[in-house]
Amino acid sequence: MYLRRIRGKEAEESRSYWALVESYRTERGPRQRTVAYLGDVESDLRAGVQQAAEARGREGQGDLFSGKPPQWVEIDASRVRVERSRAFGGAWLGLHLLRLLGLPEKLSALLPAGREEVPWAVMAEILVLCRWCEPSSELSIAERLYERSALEDLLGVPGEKVNDDRLYRAMDRLLEQKPALEKHLRDRLGELFGVAYDLLLYDVTSTYFEGECAENPQAQRGYSRDHRPDCKQVCIGLVVSRCGMPLGYEVFEGNRADVTTVKTMVQQVESRYGQADRIWVMDRGMVSEETLAFLRSEGRRFIVGASRSQLRSFERELLHGSWDQIREGLEVQRCASSETEEVFILCRSEARREKERAIHARFEARIEEGLTRLAASCQERRHKATTIAQRVGALLMKNSRAKRLFTIEIEEAPDGRALLRWGKCEEQRRWAELSEGCYLLRSNIPDWTPQELWTAYIHLTEAENAFRIHKSDLGIRPIWRQREERVQAHILVCFLAYVLWKTLGKLCGGAGLGSEPRQVFDELAQLNVVDVILPTRNGPEIRRRCVTQPTKHQAILLQRLHLDLPKQLTRSPM
Numbered sequence: 001m002y003l004r005r006i007r008g009k010e011a012e013e014s015r016s017y018w019a020l021v022e023s024y025r026t027e028r029g030p031r032q033r034t035v036a037y038l039g040d041v042e043s044d045l046r047a048g049v050q051q052a053a054e055a056r057g058r059e060g061q062g063d064l065f066s067g068k069p070p071q072w073v074e075i076d077a078s079r080v081r082v083e084r085s086r087a088f089g090g091a092w093l094g095l096h097l098l099r100l101l102g103l104p105e106k107l108s109a110l111l112p113a114g115r116e117e118v119p120w121a122v123m124a125e126i127l128v129l130c131r132w133c134e135p136s137s138e139l140s141i142a143e144r145l146y147e148r149s150a151l152e153d154l155l156g157v158p159g160e161k162v163n164d165d166r167l168y169r170a171m172d173r174l175l176e177q178k179p180a181l182e183k184h185l186r187d188r189l190g191e192l193f194g195v196a197y198d199l200l201l202y203d204v205t206s207t208y209f210e211g212e213c214a215e216n217p218q219a220q221r222g223y224s225r226d227h228r229p230d231c232k233q234v235c236i237g238l239v240v241s242r243c244g245m246p247l248g249y250e251v252f253e254g255n256r257a258d259v260t261t262v263k264t265m266v267q268q269v270e271s272r273y274g275q276a277d278r279i280w281v282m283d284r285g286m287v288s289e290e291t292l293a294f295l296r297s298e299g300r301r302f303i304v305g306a307s308r309s310q311l312r313s314f315e316r317e318l319l320h321g322s323w324d325q326i327r328e329g330l331e332v333q334r335c336a337s338s339e340t341e342e343v344f345i346l347c348r349s350e351a352r353r354e355k356e357r358a359i360h361a362r363f364e365a366r367i368e369e370g371l372t373r374l375a376a377s378c379q380e381r382r383h384k385a386t387t388i389a390q391r392v393g394a395l396l397m398k399n400s401r402a403k404r405l406f407t408i409e410i411e412e413a414p415d416g417r418a419l420l421r422w423g424k425c426e427e428q429r430r431w432a433e434l435s436e437g438c439y440l441l442r443s444n445i446p447d448w449t450p451q452e453l454w455t456a457y458i459h460l461t462e463a464e465n466a467f468r469i470h471k472s473d474l475g476i477r478p479i480w481r482q483r484e485e486r487v488q489a490h491i492l493v494c495f496l497a498y499v500l501w502k503t504l505g506k507l508c509g510g511a512g513l514g515s516e517p518r519q520v521f522d523e524l525a526q527l528n529v530v531d532v533i534l535p536t537r538n539g540p541e542i543r544r545r546c547v548t549q550p551t552k553h554q555a556i557l558l559q560r561l562h563l564d565l566p567k568q569l570t571r572s573p574m
Contacts, residue, residue: 003018003019003020003021003038003513003514003516003519003520004018004019004021005018005019005553006018006019018038018513018553018556018557019034019038020034020038020512020513020514021033021034021514022034038512038513038556038560073534073536073537073538073542074536074537074538075534075535075536075537075542076535076536076537079535080532080533080534080535081532081533082530082531082532082533083530083531083533084530084531085528085529085530086147086148086149086150086528086529086530087133087134087148087149087150087525087528088149088150088527088528088529088547088548089524089525089526089527089528090132090133090134090149090521090524090525091129091133091149091150091151091154092150092154092527092565092566093504093521093524093525093563094128094129094132094133094500095125095129095154095155096563097500097503097504098125098128098129098500100192100503101185101188101189101192101499101500101503102184102188103125103128103181103184103185103496104121104125106180106181106184107120107121107124107125107174107177108121110177110180110181111124111173111174111177117161118157118161118162118166120169120170120173120174122155122157123157123162123166123167123169123170124170124173124174125155126141126146126151126155126157126162126167126170127141127167127170127171127174127493128493128496128497128500129151130145130146130149130151131474131475131493131494131496131497132474132497132500132501133145133149133525134149135473135474135475135476135497136475137480138164138167138168138171139164141162141164141167142162142163142164142167143164146159146162147159150529150569153529153545153569154569168486171486171489171490171493172485172486172489174489174492174493175485175488175489175492178488178492179272181492181496182247182248182272183272183273185246185499186247186248186273189245189499189503192503192506193245193506195241195243195245196241196242197241197247197273197278198276198277198278198279199241199242199278199279199281199456199459200239200240200241200247200269200278200279200280200281201239201240201241201242201281201282201459201460201462201463202237202238202239202262202265202280202281202282202286202463203237203238203282203283203286203460203463203464203467204235204236204237204238204252204258204261204285204286205225205235205236205238205467205470205471206222206223206224206225206226206233206234206235206236206254207226207233207234207236207470207471207476207477207478207479207491208224208226208228208231208232208233208477208478208479209231209232209233209234209478209479209480209482210231210478210479210480211480211482212232212482213232213482214482215482215483215484216234216482216483216484216487217253217484218234218251218252218253218254218484218487219232219233219234219254219487220232220233220234220253220254220255220256221233221254221255222235222253222254222255222256226471226477228478231478232254233254234251234252234253234254234479234487235251235252235253235254235256235258235261236249236250236251236252236467236491237249237250237251237252237261237264237265238463238466238467239265239269240462240463240466241462242456242459242462243462243506244462244463244465244466244502244505245499245502245506246466246495246498246499246502247269247273248268248269248272249491249495250264250265250268251487251488251491252264258285258286259285259286259287259288259290259291261286262282262286262291262294262295263291263294266280266294266295266300275298277301278300278301279301279302279303279445279456280295280300280301280302280303280304281302281303281304281456281457281459281460282302282304282305282460283304283305283460284304284305284306284307284308285305286304287304287305287306287307287442292304295444296444301443301444301445302443302444303441303442303443303445303453303456303457304441304442304443305439305440305441305442305457306344306439306440306441306442307440308435308439308440310344310440310442311435311438311439311440312431313337314335314344314346314440315431315434317333317335317346318346318348318434318435318438319434321333321335321346323348324450324451326450326451326454329349329350329351330347330348330349330350330454331347331348332345332346332347332348332450332451332454333345333346333450334346334450341444341446342442342443342444343442343443343444343445343446343448343453344440344441344442345440345441345442345443345450345453345454346438346440347438347439347440347441347454348437348438349437349438349439350437351437352436352437352439353436353437353438354437355437356436356437357436357437359401360401360402360405360432360436363399363400363401363402364399364402364405366395366398366399366402367395367396367399367402367403367405367406368406370395370399371392371395371406371408371420371422374388374391374392374395374420375420375421375422378417378418378419378420382415382416382417382418383417383418384412384416384418385410385411385412385418387418388410388418388420389410392408392410392420404425404428404432405424405425405428405429405432406422406423406424406425407422407423407424407425408420408421408422409421409422441453441454441457466498469498469501470494470498473501473518474494474497474498474501475494476490476491476494501517504517504520504521505517507561508520508561511560511561511562512560513557513560513561520557520561523553523554523557524554524557524558526554527547527548527550527554527565528547528548529545529546529547529548529569530545530546530548531543531544531545531546532544532545532546544568545568545569546567546568546569547565547566547567547568547569550565
C-alpha cells in the first residue's frame with residue numbers, strides 16, 4: 001500500500017488529503033483501489049484546539065500554549081530578509097528515529113569520549129544520517145552535504161570540524177562495534193514493534209567496485225546481480241525477519257557461491273543469539289544436499305526452494321494431482337517423496353505461467369530464426385563445421401531458456417562443406433508447457449499446511465526488497481573505497497540506515513499510512529530551516545533560525561505520526 005496526494009475543493013475552498021491506495025492483481029492486469037482517506041489537516045487541527053481548550057486547568061494544556069511570552073518590537077519591514085536555507089526535514093526525522101532506537105546512547109557507550117575534539121559517537125550519527133538523507137561519499141559529506149543540511153544545529157557540531165579524515169576514522173571505530181550494534185537493534189526492535197525472529201529469511205546479493213581494489217582480498221569477480229561482470233565485487237548475505245526487519249549480515253568474497261555461505265551465516269546467528277526454535281527460509285540457489293544435511297544435523301527446521309530438475313519427479317502429480325487454490329491464480333498440492341521423509345509442495349502460478357510462456361516463445365523464435373539463417377548460409381557458402389558449431393553455441397547461450405526445445409546436428413560433407421540440420425523436440429516442448437508456472441518447495445516441517453508453507457516461503461520477497469532499498473535508496477553501490485575494513489564499514493553504515501528506513505515503515509504502518517515509507521520521507525524531507533533577519537527600529541537586528549511552515553499534506557503526515565515540528569532552532573555548539 002502507498003500514499004497518493006489528493007487536492008479538492010469544498011465550498012470554494014481548497015482542501016488537501018492523502019489517500020491510502022492498495023495495488024492488487026486481476027485477470028486484466030494490476031489495479032488500484034482506495035482503502036482509506038486520511039482526512040484533511042484543518043479538521044485535525046480544529047479538533048486539537050478544542051481538546052486543548054477543554055483541558056483548561058488540567059495537565060496537557062501546556063502542550064498547546066507552551067513557550068515564552070511574546071516579545072513586541074518595531075520592525076523595519078522593508079529590510080526583512082531570509083538567509084542560509086538548509087535541508088531540515090530528512091535529518092530531523094532521521095535523528096528522531098535514531099533516538100527512538102536508542103542508538104545515540106548505545107554509540108556513546110560503545111565509543112566512549114576520549115581526547116578527540118568531536119566524540120566518535122556523534123561522528124557515527126553524522127555518517128548514518130547523511131547516508132539516510134542523501135547517500136554520498138565521506139568527502140562529499142565534508143565538502144558540501146553537511147553544511148547544506150541542518151545537522152549542525154541538530155547535533156551541535158560546527159561544519160569546519162567535519163572533515164573526511166575524521167569521518168573515515170569514525171568508520172574504523174564503528175566497524176569494531178558491529179556485533180554489539182546488531183544485538184542492540186535486534187532487542188530494541190523487538191521491544192518497539194514486537195518483532196519475532198522465529199522465521200529467518202536469508203538471501204545473498206552482490207555489489208560492485210569502481211577501481212582495482214588491489215588491497216581488498218574479498219574483492220573478486222563473480223556472478224554479478226548488478227550486470228557488471230567487468231567489475232570486482234563482494235557478496236552480502238542478509239538475514240531478516242518475516243516483516244523485513246534485519247537481524248544481521250555478513251560480507252563474503254565476490255566469487256563465493258551462495259550455497260557455501262549458508263553454514264557460515266547460520267552458525268554466526270546461533271553463536272550470537274543461541275540455537276532457538278527457528279525456521280530458516282531460503283531460495284533454491286542456497287540449496288544443496290550438503291547444505292540440507294547441515295541444517296538437519298542439529299534439528300534445524302527449514303523451508304527452501306527445490307531445484308527445477310526435481311519437478312520431473314512429480315510429473316504424475318502435475319498431470320493428475322489434486323490442486324488446492326489458496327488465492328486467485330495460485331494452486332498448491334502436497335506431495336510425498338519415496339526418497340525422503342520431507343514434505344514437497346508443488347505450486348502453480350497462473351501469472352508466472354504467462355510470464356514463462358512469453359519468455360519461451362520469444363527465445364524460441366530467436367533460436368529458430370538464427371538456425372534458419374545459419375542453415376541457409378551453409379548452403380550458399382563453404383563453412384567449416386567448427387565455425388558453425390561455435391555460432392550455434394553462441395546462439396543457444398544467448399537464448400538458453402529455450403535451447404532444450406531444439407535438436408541440432410552439424411556434420412561435414414564430403415566436399416568439406418558444413419551441413420546444419422535441426423528440428424524441434426516435441427517431448428521437451430510438452431514438458432515445458434506442462435511445467436510452465438510451476439515450482440517446488442521443500443521442508444522438514446510435516447505439520448504445516450501447504451498454504452502455511454507457501455506463505456512462509458513467499459516472505460523471501462522481504463529480503464529482496466531489503467537489497468533493492470540498499471541499492472536504490474541508500475546508495476550502497478558502486479563502492480569507491482579500496483581497503484577491506486573501509487568497505488565493510490561502508491556496508492555497516494548502509495545497514496544502519498536501512499534499519500531507520502524499516503523503523504519509519506513500521507511507524508507508517510501503525511499510523512495508517514501504508515507500509516511504504518518512501519512517500520512520507522520524500523514529503524517531510526522538503527522541510528527547510530532558514531535564518532530570518534528582522535531589522536528593528538532601534539538599530540539591532542533580530543536573527544531567528546526558523547523551520548518552514550509545513551504544507552497541508554506535510555501537516556497531515558506529522559499529525560498522523562505524532563511528530564511535533566519545532567518552530568525555531570537554537571544551536572548548542574560543542
